Amino acid sequence: MRVNLVVNGVTCAADCAWEGESLLYLLRERLALPGSKNACEQGECGSCTVYLDGELVCACLVAAGQAEGREVVTVEGLTPTDQPLNVVQQAFIEAGAVQCGFCTPGFVVAADDLLRRTPNPSDIEIREALAGNLCRCTGYEKVLDAVRIAAARAVGRP
C-alpha cells in the first residue's frame, strides 16, 4: 500500500510493508524521521506525539493508511532549518527539562500545542495538558519550569 502525505511541509510517499503499520513506523523507518519515539505502542507515554492536521495524536495509534492525504508535523518540523529554536525547545534546554531525552520530542510537541491553545496556562492546565506524556528522569519539575518559561516568552507570538 502506498501512502501519500505531507510531512513537515514536504510532500512524501511511502510504501508500507504490512497491514497495521503505524504512522510512527512510517515516519521513523520509511521517511527517515526518527525524532518521534516509540516507547509503549499503546498511546500511554506520548513519546510519539505529532500533529496530524493540526491535532495532537500519538503516531503509534494512527495506522499509516489513515494519514493518506493528510498533513503531519513532527518534532523535526517545529523549527524550520536554520531558524532559531522554537521557544518551547529553547525553554526545555534552559530549564534542564532534558535528561535522557527520550520523552523530549513528545513533550516538546505537546507543550507547543498547549501554548498555541492556551498562551498563558496555569500550573494545573500545564499538568493536565502534559498528563499523557511520561518522563522517567526528571520528576517533571523542570518540565513545568520549561513550559512556564516558554509561555512567558511566547506572549505575542503569532
Place this chain on the structure above:
Amino acid sequence: MSPNATPTRAAQELTTRVDGGVGQTARRPDATLKVKGEFAFSSDLWAEGMLWGATLRSPYPRARIIDIDVSRAVAMPGVFAVLTHDDVPGAKCFGLEVADQPVLAIDQVRYQGEAVAIIAADDPETARRAADNVVVRYECQDPIVDAVAALADDSDAVHPAGNVVRHQRVRSGDGEQATAPVVVRGEYEIGMQDQAFLGTESGLAVPADDGGVDFYVATQNVHDDRRQVAACLGLGEDMVRMTIVGVGGAFGAREDISMEVHAGLLALRTGRPVKFVYSREESFFGHVHRHPARMAYEHGATPDGKLVYVKARIVLDGGAYASTTAGVVGNAAAFATGPYRVPHVAVDAWGVYTNNPPCGAMRGFGAVQPCFAYESQMDRLAAELGLDPVEIRVRNAVSEGDVLPTTHQLIDSPAPASELLRRVRDLPLPPVTDGPRNPIELPGGAGNTTRGEGVVRGVGYGIGIKNVGYGEGVDDYSTARVRLEVIGGEPTVLVHTAAAEMGQGIVTIQQQTARTELGVEKVTIHPADTSVGSAGSSSASRQTYVTGGAVKAACEQIREALFRRLPDAVRGAGRLRLEGGKLFTPDDEAIADLRDVIGDEPIERTVEWRHRPTEEPDANTGRGNAHVQWGLCAHRAVVDVDVELGLVKVVELAAAEDVGRIMNPQGVEGQIEGGSAQGLGLALLEEIQVTDGRVQNASFTDYLIPTILDMPPMRLDVLEMADPHAPYGLRGVGEPATISSTPAVVAAVRAATGVPLKRVPIRPEHITGQEVRTAGNPRDA
C-alpha cells in the same frame, strides 16, 4: 528534510558549545540535539543491508524443553536465520556476577520470558511472525515462586547448587541476644518495581571484515558488556568493539546485557548488520527488576527513644538468574539499620533463586528495601513512645565520626542526618485550602471522585543512606583520555571516556571539569566506547566521582606538562592559573595565551583513576570497610487521602540532601526530583504483578509510572558539606533521593489514615480495609 531517504545515524560527538565550569548550571551538550529530535538513540540506528532481530521467549516460568522445531520459520520468505542454543559458539551462559543465564535456553526455561530462539529477517514484522512459527514443545513444571519457602532445606531447587545466591549475616554487640525495655515488631513487603526507562532495549551489531563485530548499543557499562558478549561469541575482546549510542534512561536495568549477544550471533551468522528494538512488552521481560522483599524487623529501644538493638531478616527474591543479586544482598545487609546508631545488631539478608522474573540492579540497589522497613519501624517506635517522628530519628541519627552499626566502618566524611531531618521538618508546609477545590488537585484527580469530602491530610518523614561507588573490595576505577590542542586558532579539549551517559549528565560534568581545570571554552566529548579503558558502570551514584575524578586527574597532568613548557622564571612565580584561554600568575597577571603555549604540539594524557580501596565484609559479622562514601537524603511528604476510596494525592514532597559539592545546580536538582518520583512510584503505583511466576501487567497501560499529575511540587534544600576524600569534595547524588521518598509517602498516608500499612505499593484496599481480590494480585498484604 529529504523524503524517502534512508536514515543513517551513529554515535555523535558532542560539540555543541555550552558554557560553565564546575559549580555552574552548564547546559547539556546533547540538549539541542534532543529537543530537535536529532539525537541518535540506540533504536534510531540504521545500516545498509540491515536485518531486524526478534526473540522467541518462553511463555512458562518453569518447563523442560522437549524439542525445538525451527524448520517452518527458516522457510519463510525474508527470514535469514533462526538460532537456538546449539548455535552459540562460545560460553553458553552469561551474567554480571555469576555466568548462570543461558544466552538461549538449554533444555529448560526458568522464568517466563526466557529467550529460547532468535530470528533475523527483512523487517520487524516478518521477524515477529517467524518467531511465532518456531515450534517449541515444553513440559511444564511447578514453578518455585515463594522466596521464603525456597530457602527451606527441602525446597525444590531452581539451580542444582540450591536456591541461596547469597546469605549475608551482620552481628554486633549482643546480636540476637540483645533485649530492651521497649520493643516494636513489624513485617514489611515490597513489590517488584521496574526501572521503566522510556527507550527500550535496542541496538545494532555490524559484522566486520576481520571476523569481529562492531556494536552500537545502549548500556550502563560498555566494558562489562564486551567481556560477556566476547565470551559468548567465542571471540577475543579485541574483536568485539562497542560504542554507546543514545541511552533512553537506564536506572540499573542496563547493567546486564539484553539483546547484545543475540544481535552479534545473528550478525555473524548472516554477515549482515542486525538491529533489535524491543517492544515495551518485551522490555518488561528483557531486563532485570528491583528485588521484591519480605522483611521481618524488631527494634528495641530505651524509654527515652534510644535504639538498643535491631534484629532483621530480609529475603530478596532474585528470580531465575543471579544478575547482581549478591551485591544487592550486601547492600541490604549493610544498610539494614539505616543512618542510626545501634549498639546491637543481628541481621540476616538472603538473595534467593526462584522462577520469578530475574531481579538485579535498580536505582538504590538493595538500600531501598530495608529503608522502607526501618523507617516504618522508627515511626512505630515514635508512636509507641509518644515521640515526634523527627525527634526519634534525630535522637538516634549518625553523624561524622560514628561507625556504621552494621559494617563497623568509621564514617569519615560529613553525614548530617539530623540536620537533613530538621531542615525538611522546618520548611513551610503547603497551605490547606478552604472551600471548593479543583478535583484535579484532590485524590482521584480527573476521575472527579471527591470535592473534598472524606479527604484527610497527613505528613510523614523518611531518611535513607546508601554507599556511593562500588564497595566490598571491587576495584573501582575509571579511565579518561584528555587531549588539549589548538583547532581553528582556539584551544580545544577532547575528552574521551567510556562513561555511559543515560540522561544523568556525565557528559556535562566532563565538560565542566575540563573547562575549570584547563581554562578553555571549547570541550568536545568523544563517543563512549571500548577504544578507551573502562569507566566502570554508570551506577552506584559513582560516575561523577570516578570518571569526573579521572578527567580531573588527566587535566591536572596536562596542566603540569603545559607549565613545564614555560620559562623557569615564569614557573617560579608561584601557582599559575588557566582561565579564558590565558595563563595567569597568582597576581592575576595574564602572562601568555594558552594557544601559544600549546602551539602545534598537542598534549594528551590517559589516566586510570581509582578511589581508596574498600574491603569485602566478613560473611558472618558483616564487618569491614566496605564503602568509600555514603549519600544521605531526607524527605517530608504531605498527602491528601480519600479515606473512603483509598486514593492518595501527594500534595508536596520536600527533600534535603547533602551533596558535598554542587557540581551543577540544575543537574543535582534533576537527580533529586527524578529520584524522588521513582520513590513515590514505588510507594503508590509501581509493581510488576507476578502470579505463579507469570507477569500480569507488561505494559504502560497496566504498569503505572508517575505522570505529571501524580508528581507534586517539590521543595529542595541542598547542602554542600565537602567530603575531603572526593574530587572537589563531591558526593554522588544519583540514588539517595529514590530511597527515602518511599517511606516518607507511606508515613504520610499512615498519618492521615491511622492504617499500619506494611506493603508497597499501597493499594486502595489497604487503606479502606476492604480487600479486593483480582487475578492479578493474590499476594495482597
